[in-house]
Amino acid sequence: MKRNWGTVLLSTLVISSMTLTACGSDAPSKEKEGKTPAKDVKSVSVDGFPIVKDPIKLKMFTRIAPTNGPFKDMPVFQDYEKMSNVQVEFIEAPTDGFNEKKNLLFASNELPDVMYRSGLTPLEAIRYGSGGQLIPLEKLIDSYAPNLKKLMDAYPEIRSSMTTPEGHIYALPGIVTVNAARTDKKWMNQAWLKKLNLKEPETTDDLYEVLKAFRDKDPNGNGKQDEIPMTARASSGPGLGIPITDMMSGSFGLDKQLGYYINLENDKVQIWMGNDRNKEMLMYLNKLYSEKLLDPELFSQKEAQYLAKQGSGNTGFFFDQTNNPMLNVQDQYIGIAPLKGPHGDRLQSAAAPVPRDFGAFAITSVNKYPEATMRWVDYFYSDEGSTLLRFGRQGENYELRNGIPYYTDAFLATGNQSKITPYAGGGAPHLISEKVASFINPPQVQEAQKKLDPFMPKIRYAAPMFDEQTAQQMNVLRNDIDKYYEEQSTKFIAGALSFDKWGEFQNTLKKMKIDELQKLYQDAYDNLKKQK
Incomplete structure (x- = not known):
């Protein structure tokens, strides 16, 4: 599903500078009072x-x-x-x-x-x-x-x-x-599993072993090492998230609540960008990428390329909402459950509200x-x-x-x-x-x-509504934080940035006032709870 959960993310805050002028200067003030014009309500x-x-x-x-x-x-x-x-x-x-x-x-x-x-x-x-x-x-x-x-x-x-x-x-x-219609399914090439006598993976460790077999044991039978063990969509743009992390975050106990990188625990908002669970996830993805188990075109491919890979039948594991792109090879694939991570987490985090x-x-x-x-x-x-x-x-x-x-x-x-x-x-x-x-x-x-x-989460909260002043404040914070997070995460996964730099990464997020952003989300969540 090209979305997008992150869909929903920065696009919910960003607005063109054009709209900062001339808005409402001639509009009727009676709308502010909740009144609406009507010609003849009785009709x-x-x-x-x-x-x-x-x-x-x-x-x-x-x-x-x-x-x-x-x-x-x-x-x-x-x-x-x-x-x-x-x-x-x-x-x-x-x-x-x-x-x-x-x-x-x-x-x-x-x-x-x-x-x-x-x-x-x-x-x-x-x-x-x-x-x-x-x-x-x-x-x-x-x-x-x-x-x-x-x-x-x-x-x-x-x-x-x-x-x-x-x-x-x-x-x-x-x-x-x-x-x-709210999820990207986890499509596994069952024809390859059967040919290599492998079981459907249950854990992230299982997935690693399955992907290695897909890479090394010629499951397509053409005598070439041309299989794509695993792929995912490229990012749709700044602020819209990294699809591969959205797909895998639930295995590391990382949720996507309130339209952001947020876990809710005991009514407390926790932005998890800089925490150790996220580091574990990025290290796992880096291992897959460095061993050519994860598509080398992961961060550069166009949507058409990704859809073509689904329909080729030459991909072992990928993600999409429906099966439309792979109808000609649909019998090769089966949906699998979220993978259990190193701490026992098994959440379907990439679910739209x-x-x-x-x-x-x-x-x-x-x-x-x-x-x-x-x-x-x-x-x-x-x-x-x-x-x-x-x-x-x-x-x-x-x-x-x-x-x-x-x-x-x-x-x-x-x-x-x-x-x-x-x-x-x-x-x-x-x-x-x-x-x-x-x-x-x-x-x-x-x-x-x-x-x-x-x-699936019992409830998936959408991005909350903010007053205009707070929304502007969040816009400023998120423009910088989101761009930095996505750039650095991509580098961590691709091996262009050593995990020795994780401390610097955390400190930079703090300097960018991620704690202030977390408080704004906490206030919004508290207000949301009061409305119930």
Whole structure:
């Protein structure tokens, strides 16, 4: 899964300097008081369809991924307009350069009615909300979003992930209740295990021995030492983490809570970047790398290269959410459980929170129909609405098998799945449950997830919301700390930096005020606990 848990990490704090000016200078102050403009609240149905008797029009600014077709041509929006009487005009902006266009909208105060699939960061949501350009949503949710409210009651971490310290909600997330869409599976080449008469590894020591056999004993049978024993994604960019450490940290007792390198023990926040368990993990990965058990292209390969290695069948061990990249060799692979580490730890640390995609939907202050708009988006937080969004039209695009939607073979053959749905490319405001996840959760993936389920955290806290001043403070701290940590960790793994320098590494983190950063997270966690 290209994410990303770290997804979620620095991107939740960083904001372009463009947005520091002209935000909210002309926005209505009444939004700050929790009031929302309304044309005729009585005309909005609280349930059922149509949402409004007389058609209304909304403009929505959205990101369009390279794989998508035009939103106006998608069955979900064509059919939903007829159901709801809400006509939507999408203002589409490509992924490349999207943030600049988004920032310009706010800076110029030329706002659409809705920010859809726009990846608003918590800092942006708070800034534009407190400035009056986004309206508070908590009262609208209570009155007009029964599906979302039900999910918030079932998963309290959803509310905490999007509620500001002042108690406002300015943006809605995508919600993932199916575990298989929250994890990268640990895919092991079972064909190689069988050929070499090896057992599925249970511990990090077992994995080391298996990888050596993959390297030395020619499991692909071509007489060449060309096998890739183990690989992982390269980092997606500064502040987004190192995927290989995310995949292995649970074996060393290292969790990823609050969207950061954090363990929670007895309600105490511990940032573990400089602790001894992290040193052990990096030393283990260094051993694999130095012995050519870990892909030498680990830190440089592009996404396409990584996906090609999955589909080649010539890789022993790798990580991904689903099995789509390796369908032509899927029988070679099996999902395995997290590996037990040297201290007995066996945690599935790389698991996204249930509220996975922050800032997927927000209503601006120019919207004349906020009640109807909330009803409009709430439908997609139901299995029925999510099925329409993800699968299109029954018969034409999908069929039901035991009540679960599956793309038809004829439609799959067209290769147009990503053309009919805004979920392809990520970040759409909707529910991903077991009932709507057949494409990303086929039987092989379900079996792999079962190996991870016993080791999933009981609750995975998303990155918390901060007030604007604190968010700015964290932004400054994390810009330096994250960059330094990722650079040094890469050097430790690759052998470019001796572990004799670990003390210097720890001291530098302290000089960068990692203790101050930890206190800010502790305060945020304490506030989160008070909200419950």
